Amino acid sequence: MGAKYQAKGDQTLTTSLTTALTVGSNAATAQRNYITEYLLSIALTPSDSQITWTVQRCSALGTSSAVTPGQINPADRAPQAAVGENHTVEPTYTANAFLLESLYLNARATFRWQAPPGGELVHAATVGAGIGWQALHASRTEDFAVSALWEE
DSSP states (O other), X not given: OOOEEEEEEEEEOOSSOEEEEEEEOXXXXXXXXEEXXXXXXXXXXXXXXXXXXXXXXXXXXOEEEEOOOEESSTTSOOOOOEEEEEEEEOOEEEEEEEEEEEEEEXXXXXXXXXXXXXXXXXXXXXXXXXXXXXXXXXXXOXXXXXXXXXXX
């Protein structure tokens, strides 16, 4: 069994898809990350509005604030994943490589996804490859948040 980690990212909603969190392969050691669980939520007081969520593979992680992943088991090695939040330059998303395309949720709802055994979300073992979580709304500007757990 691999080492397990978690991280959280957030971003402000806009009228186009913006990325709150990426988990990917770092520049020094190309590796796969196996996403076992993620949670989608609104970080501030939510409104009664519909938020569109998307999860997609990417080939470049974009420009973001670095996030230091937390270790689930403190005896595990340091994480290798490159993790970012609050993207100022969006990742390069792989065309039609959606892991979740257009999930429409009320902003007051929190959504939790857990992988069935063997059903983890995985990205290529290529430098810069990863998975990104995005959201949008036509007029709301709440911050949205994504928490992810993965194995390396």
